[in-house]
Amino acid sequence: MAVLVVAEIADGKVKKGTYSAVAAARQIGGGYGILAMGQGIAAAVEELRAYGATRVHRVDAASVSAPVAEMLAPTIAAVARAGGYGVVVGPASAFGKDVLPRVAARLDAGYAPDVSAVVVDGGKLSLRRPMFAGNVVGTMEVTSPVAVVSVRQSEFDAAAPAGAASPVEDFAAVPAEVSGVRFVRLEQTKSERPDLTDARVVVSGGRGLKNGENFTVVLEPLVDALGAAMGASRAACDAGYVPNDLQVGQTGKVVAPDLYVAVGISGAIQHLAGMKGSKVIVAINKDPDAPIFQVADYGLVADLFVAVPELTAAVKKLKAQG
Amino acid sequence: MKILVGIKRVSDPDNANRVKVAADGSKVDPAGLEQKLNPFDEYAVETALRLTENAAANAERIGEVVVVSMGPKEAATTIRAALAMGAERGILVDANDAAIDGDVVSRALCAIAKEEKPDLVIVGKQQVDGDSNQVGQLTAERLGWPQATFAYSIVLEDGGKTALVGREVDGGVLYLRVSLPAVVSVDLRIVLPKNVVNGVTPASHPYPDTPRYASLKGIMSAKKKPIVETTFAALGVDPKPAVRYVKFESPSRRQAGVKVESVADLVDKLHTQAKVL
Numbered sequence: 001m002a003v004l005v006v007a008e009i010a011d012g013k014v015k016k017g018t019y020s021a022v023a024a025a026r027q028i029g030g031g032y033g034i035l036a037m038g039q040g041i042a043a044a045v046e047e048l049r050a051y052g053a054t055r056v057h058r059v060d061a062a063s064v065s066a067p068v069a070e071m072l073a074p075t076i077a078a079v080a081r082a083g084g085y086g087v088v089v090g091p092a093s094a095f096g097k098d099v100l101p102r103v104a105a106r107l108d109a110g111y112a113p114d115v116s117a118v119v120v121d122g123g124k125l126s127l128r129r130p131m132f133a134g135n136v137v138g139t140m141e142v143t144s145p146v147a148v149v150s151v152r153q154s155e156f157d158a159a160a161p162a163g164a165a166s167p168v169e170d171f172a173a174v175p176a177e178v179s180g181v182r183f184v185r186l187e188q189t190k191s192e193r194p195d196l197t198d199a200r201v202v203v204s205g206g207r208g209l210k211n212g213e214n215f216t217v218v219l220e221p222l223v224d225a226l227g228a229a230m231g232a233s234r235a236a237c238d239a240g241y242v243p244n245d246l247q248v249g250q251t252g253k254v255v256a257p258d259l260y261v262a263v264g265i266s267g268a269i270q271h272l273a274g275m276k277g278s279k280v281i282v283a284i285n286k287d288p289d290a291p292i293f294q295v296a297d298y299g300l301v302a303d304l305f306v307a308v309p310e311l312t313a314a315v316k317k318l319k320a321q322g
Numbered sequence: 323m324k325i326l327v328g329i330k331r332v333s334d335p336d337n338a339n340r341v342k343v344a345a346d347g348s349k350v351d352p353a354g355l356e357q358k359l360n361p362f363d364e365y366a367v368e369t370a371l372r373l374t375e376n377a378a379a380n381a382e383r384i385g386e387v388v389v390v391s392m393g394p395k396e397a398a399t400t401i402r403a404a405l406a407m408g409a410e411r412g413i414l415v416d417a418n419d420a421a422i423d424g425d426v427v428s429r430a431l432c433a434i435a436k437e438e439k440p441d442l443v444i445v446g447k448q449q450v451d452g453d454s455n456q457v458g459q460l461t462a463e464r465l466g467w468p469q470a471t472f473a474y475s476i477v478l479e480d481g482g483k484t485a486l487v488g489r490e491v492d493g494g495v496l497y498l499r500v501s502l503p504a505v506v507s508v509d510l511r512i513v514l515p516k517n518v519v520n521g522v523t524p525a526s527h528p529y530p531d532t533p534r535y536a537s538l539k540g541i542m543s544a545k546k547k548p549i550v551e552t553t554f555a556a557l558g559v560d561p562k563p564a565v566r567y568v569k570f571e572s573p574s575r576r577q578a579g580v581k582v583e584s585v586a587d588l589v590d591k592l593h594t595q596a597k598v599l
Contacts, residue, residue, distance in 0.1 A: 067491070068498065069459065070468055094491040098471045101459035110425065110564030113454045126568065131453050133338040136350050139569040180501030181468035184486065188494040195493075201598075237510065240531070244474070244490050244511050250450065251362075251510065253492075259598040269338050270450075276576050280596045282588065288581075297579035297596065300588050310585040318589060318599055 001086035001125065003032040005053070006076055006103075008095045009044045010067070016198050017091025017151075019158035022051050024089050024151045026159060027118050028125060032089075033057055034166070035079050037072060037173075039065040045168060052163035057083070061173035066183035067095050073102035074174040080107060080146065082171070087125065092150035093197075100150050110142035116155040133250040134273035153197050154256035154277055189243055196246065199229035201259045204248050204275070205241070206233035208264020208285065208304055212241040218308050219263060225315040231255065231275075233265045249274035264304045267292025284308065323385035323482050323520075325370040326440040327409070328431050328457060329363040330391060330419075331400040335450040347569045349420065352451075359400050362446025365508050367404045368533035370444050372518040373478065375408070377527045384522060386410045390434055392427055393419040398549055405544035406536035412549035415557065423563040424452070426554070428460035433557040435465055440503060441482060447472050447507040458507030468500035472509040475517040482521070 003025040008015040018034075025032035034048050037059040048056050057079050063071050076099070080088050088103060090096040092114040104111035116137070117128040126141050127149060196202065203223045205215055215232075223230045231248040232241065248255055250273035260278035265271060267283070267290055275281070276295050283296035286303050293299040300307060333341060333352035342351045359367075367389065374385030387409040391397045394416070401412035415430050435443055443465075448455035462469035470476075470487035474495050477486040483502060488495045490509045511517060515529040536544070554561040582588045592599040 067496065069471070070462075073463065094472065094489075097455050098459065098469075098489075098491075101456040102463040102469070104425075104456075104564075105428070105460045105463035108564075111454075111456055111460075112565060113456055129453075130573070131570075132333070132341045132350065132451055133335065133453070134573060135338045135341050136343055137571045137573050138350075138567045139571075140565045140567050142565050144564045178462075178466055178468055180484075180504070182499045184497035184499050186491070186494055186496045187488075191493075197492075234510070238531075240514070243494075244509065245493055247510075250453065251448065259592070259596075269336065280592070280598050281576075281579075282592070293581070294578045295576045298588055298591055299579065299581045300585065301581060302585075307585055311588065314585055314589040315599065318593060 001028065001030045002084060003028050003030065003087045003089055004080050004083060004085035005032055005034045006088060006090035006096070006100070007034055007036045007044070007048055008091050008093060009036060009038045009041055012040050012044055014044050014047050015091065015093065016158055017093045017096070017153040020153045020156035021089045021091050021151050022159035023156040024118050024149065028087060028120055033083055033085065035059070035076060037064040037075060049165045049168065050161040051159060051166070053166040056166045056168045057171045058168050059171050059173050063173045063175070067098070068181055068183050069099040069102045070178040070181050071176045072099050073106055074176055076103045077106040078174045079171055086146055088146070088148045090150055092152050096150045100148050104148035107146045107148065108144060109146040109148045110144045112140055112142060112147060112149045114150055114152050116152050130273070133269045134276065135269070152254055154254045189245055193223065194229045196229045196231055196248070196253050196255060199257055201226045201228035202231050202248070202255050202257045203228045203261040203263065204231035204233065204265060205236055205263050206265030207235040207239060209236065209241060215242055218305060222308050222312040222315070225312050225319070233268070233271045235268070262292050262296070263308060265292055266290045267295065323374055323442070324438070324440045325374060325385065325387050325442045325444055326435055326438055327366050327370045327387060327389045327404070328427070328443070328445040329367065329389050329400060329404055330360050330449055331357040331393065331397055332360045332449055332451040334358055335361060343570045343572050347571060350570050359403055360446055360449050362448060362450070362508060364533045365510070365513050366444045366446045367407055367409060369476065369508050369512050369518055371408045371534070372523070372529065373476065373520045375523065377523040377529065381408070388413065388438060388440070390415070390431060392417040392422065392430060401549055402544050403536065405547045406540040407534055408540060411547055414549055414551045416551060416553045417561065422561055423565060424454045424456040425460060425564045426559065426561050428457050428464060429559045430554060430557050431457065431461050432464045433559055435461070442502060443505045445507050447509050458505050462505035465505070468504040470498050470500050470504060471507045473506050474509055474511045476506065476512070477519040478521050
């Protein structure tokens with residue numbers, strides 16, 4: 001079954017989750033095309049050509065330049081139909097989660113959301129996905145002729161370039177029937193730090209930080225000493241300490257860095273769902289019975305306001321020694 | 323303004339680690355867990371209520387909120403909870419909720435929306451049991467309406483003809499202007515004090531940063547509010563999902579590691595043992 005990979009392109013750059021979707025497409029087998037939509041995407045298309053796709057479908061049009069599901073879904077569905085694709089795969093990012101169900105509805109396709117693994121057995125595709133905050137893994141089959149799948153970036157290592165450059169085919173954007181929607185603006189959280197979902201090290205803070213100022217004064221020096229991305233528990237986001245796009249957990253982002261440091265986070269089920277795939281987990285919490293210690297490789301029972309500055313200094317010293 | 327809100331009961335999300343998988347992997351068994359209103363759906367109800375009231379005039383109702391749920395008879399309790407918060411009436415679609423999925427729910431919600439003709443359909447962004455995050459999007463596509471998913475804020479404009487919706491996206495908030503009718507799925511911060519603006523309640527109104535609790539009066543009056551029961555057949559919906567779960571498993575559990583005595587001990591172990599520093 002041929003697979004269509006929907007690339008996520010923002011500001012002319014290919015988002016890394018796209019390559020997790022390519023990795024899933026390779027596992028499904030049967031060849032894959034990649035769909036690139038937007039304006040000013042020449043560099044992105046060139047980059048995507050290196051990933052072994054049978055074709056790169058290029059849709060260069062103003063109407064698909066903003067991430068608006070109503071504008072994108074008709075074109076994605078039309079490319080899927082025209083190319084005879086049996087599976088449409090994209091990243092389970094905010095972008096993918098917004099647009100892919102709409103594509104599924106257009107194609108009368110079953111939708112497999114946020115999958116952690118694909119299994120092909122005797123030509124039959126099934127998909128594994130975490131449910132119940134990661135406490136159950138469900139295996140699903142799609143009974144419709146076409147399947148739409150979003151893949152969890154933390155569970156699929158980004159595909160590497162492979163093979164000869166793919167041919168590019170232009171496809172005309174399909175006009176949207178839904179007219180009543182306009183992109184207004186994107187208020188980006190400015191950060192010099194790595195993306196939460198791409199970072200090798202993530203440092204997250206919880207309600208134990210007590211307020212937003214302590215994220216800046218106490219946590220951020222450690223984040224930067226480690227060259228890490230900063231995350232937060234849902235409780236800290238709910239309390240307004242930090243923006244919601246830092247939320248790690250069932251209802252936020254799922255991360256799996258080499259090192260995850262949880263500071264002042266009790267370890268509610270919802271949080272564990274977003275980070276327990278990390279390679280090494282460190283927890284700093286003053287409550288020795290906090291559930292976070294049940295998943296931590298290294299637990300430090302301590303007052304974070306003492307331990308975190310100490311750790312920051314120790315990390316800086318270690319890095320200075322090279 | 324008339325708002326249709328889709329709600330669902332879920333097994334107590336704070337105890338999801340106590341959910342059991344049947345030995346043969348055929349089903350998930352939430353036995354012993356309390357059934358609660360899905361947290362995001364509670365936020366959806368709160369959003370709908372804020373949009374249809376004048377909070378400064380003793381929460382005077384200036385619109386109608388209709389809550390829809392699908393499930394067995396007991397799901398009426400979930401609808402009743404939303405009615406106690408202030409919604410006007412309920413619709414219960416009889417269903418075996420283990421046998422349906424977001425796709426079926428969306429088709430039924432569409433059929434109801436076509437009859438009820440609301441200005442907005444509001445749902446939670448995801449159910450915390452299936453974690454699928456799809457009903458709003460599927461419903462919007464099938465109705466041919468605009469969608470604003472993962473809503474962070476909603477401001478009604480132009481006398482309720484359009485809405486400016488802030489959406490939680492990777493790396494920030496993305497603003498869309500949608501004409502009504504539209505479908506909105508709500509995220510966590512929608513219940514912040516100033517994030518729902520209906521143009522009637524003064525912007526200075528001190529909303530709390532949580533959904534409202536049902537008052538005793540609300541609970542009493544909810545008992546008299548109507549809940550209409552219907553079926554997929556009556557709605558003309560084939561309750562056959564487009565996907566099928568063939569197996570459920572428990573994931574491998576992560577083992578707890580060691581407690582370290584000091585920051586120095588921690589740094590040493592991360593450096594020499596785990597080799598991540």
